[in-house]
Amino acid sequence: MSYLNLPLLHIFHLVAERGSFQAVANELSLPRSSISKKIRQLEDFVGQPLIKRSTRQLHLTEVGLNLLAGTDDLTRILSNMHDVIEETQAIPKGKVKISASMLMGQRFLIPLLSKFRKRYPEIALEISFKDENVDFLTEKVDIAIRIGCLPDSSLIARQIGTKQWGWFASERYLLERGYPKYPHELKQYDCLAFGNITNTFNCWPFQDKYGHTETIEVTPAIKTDNSRALVDMACEGLGIIMIDPAFISEEIKIGKLTPVLPEWGHPDTSPINLVCLGQRTKAAQVVWQFLLEHF
Numbered sequence: 337m338s339y340l341n342l343p344l345l346h347i348f349h350l351v352a353e354r355g356s357f358q359a360v361a362n363e364l365s366l367p368r369s370s371i372s373k374k375i376r377q378l379e380d381f382v383g384q385p386l387i388k389r390s391t392r393q394l395h396l397t398e399v400g401l402n403l404l405a406g407t408d409d410l411t412r413i414l415s416n417m418h419d420v421i422e423e424t425q426a427i428p429k430g431k432v433k434i435s436a437s438m439l440m441g442q443r444f445l446i447p448l449l450s451k452f453r454k455r456y457p458e459i460a461l462e463i464s465f466k467d468e469n470v471d472f473l474t475e476k477v478d479i480a481i482r483i484g485c486l487p488d489s490s491l492i493a494r495q496i497g498t499k500q501w502g503w504f505a506s507e508r509y510l511l512e513r514g515y516p517k518y519p520h521e522l523k524q525y526d527c528l529a530f531g532n533i534t535n536t537f538n539c540w541p542f543q544d545k546y547g548h549t550e551t552i553e554v555t556p557a558i559k560t561d562n563s564r565a566l567v568d569m570a571c572e573g574l575g576i577i578m579i580d581p582a583f584i585s586e587e588i589k590i591g592k593l594t595p596v597l598p599e600w601g602h603p604d605t606s607p608i609n610l611v612c613l614g615q616r617t618k619a620a621q622v623v624w625q626f627l628l629e630h631f
Contacts, residue, residue: 344378347371348386348400349407355394429458430619435480438564439583440608441465445481448630455626459619467563468532472613478620479627480611493609496631501602502581503540504593509573516597519552526575529556530566540578543603567593578602 350360351371361368379386386400396404436445441463449461464470470477472491483499509526516522519542529538536559541551557575560566567584570577571592587593610627612620 341378341381344374344381345403345407347374348378349404351375351387351394352396352400352404357394427458428456428619428622430617431460431462432478432617432620432623433462433464433476434623435464435466435470435475435477437467437481437483438465438562439567439579440481440483442564443583443585444631448627451630452623452626456619456622459622461623467530467561478612478616479624481627482609482611484606486609486611490614491611492614493611494628495607496610496628497608499580499606499608500582501578501604502598503576503578503596503600504570504581504584504588505576505596506571506573506592507594509570509575510594510596512573519550519597519600522552522554522576526557527554528566528569528575528577529554529559530561530563531556531559532561537578541603542597542600544600549603 347360347364350363351357354360354363357368357371357375360366361371364371375387382399382403384399385397386403388395388397434445442465445463452459452461464475464477469482470480472480481496482493486493503522513525516525519540522540527538527540529536531537536556538554538556538559539551540554541549543549558569560569563579563583566577567579567587569575571587576596581588581595584593588595610624610631612624616624
């Protein structure tokens with residue numbers, strides 16, 4: 337059994353609507369002769385002429401009119417199918433891997449996930465919470481949130497914030513040990529520091545209201561490579577931490593942590609960057625844009 341060729345029917349429908357071989361040829365970016373040839377192929381299949389040709393205009397034969405009436409519904413179906421395919425292709429899909437520090441993820445990334453999932457349910461997220469920078473290629477990371485300047489110039493970065501610094505401890509600890517008045521006094525306190533195999537952040541710089549700076553090298557009572565654990569230990573009254581107050585806003589609000597040396601500031605700030613490789617998948621681009629809009 338032979339069936340009508342759908343592309344030929346589509347071209348016939350266009351010719352009947354436009355009333356011109358040339359108009360259809362221009363619309364489909366095909367030679368006029370190609371359109372004429374396809375109509376002849378359809379006429380050969382039907383076995384009768386479909387179009388009366390003249391130098392000025394085209395007229396459908398009775399068979400052509402009947403065929404056109406039958407193709408109206410078919411054209412609508414094909415148009416709907418095309419719209420569905422385009423809509424499906426427009427829906428971002430795929431897996432995107434994100435890397436962020438423990439506190440950055442907890443405080444800023446996780447609260448955005450519900451909104452993201454509702455908007456882009458077809459994108460699967462894999463999130464790695466680590467307090468050290470990851471290698472994009474080795475760990476197959478698409479997007480990372482990093483603090484500080486980037487040594488790798490092959491990465492694309494957009495600044496989404498600025499990291500500030502302050503010193504905090506539980507009120508219980510400060511009541512037991514007393515409130516320090518000057519930075520150098522911290523050497524007599526239990527200081528909790530973030531550190532890993534290569535670095536220990538135990539040099540704490542201070543700046544007074546006149547712009548004078550002083551750096552104190554503390555000996556950590558406890559060192560950890562987990563920023564969340566660092567905050568928890570401070571809340572338990574184990575000592576003083578240096579951290580961005582934005583990361584502990586809830587602990588400050590409910591009174592778990594109290595500022596130490598509030599009249600002193602930190603002389604430096606660090607950029608918070610959204611980072612990716614030069615080439616991104618469509619799904620990764622969607623995540624990238626979403627994070628830029630919501631941070």
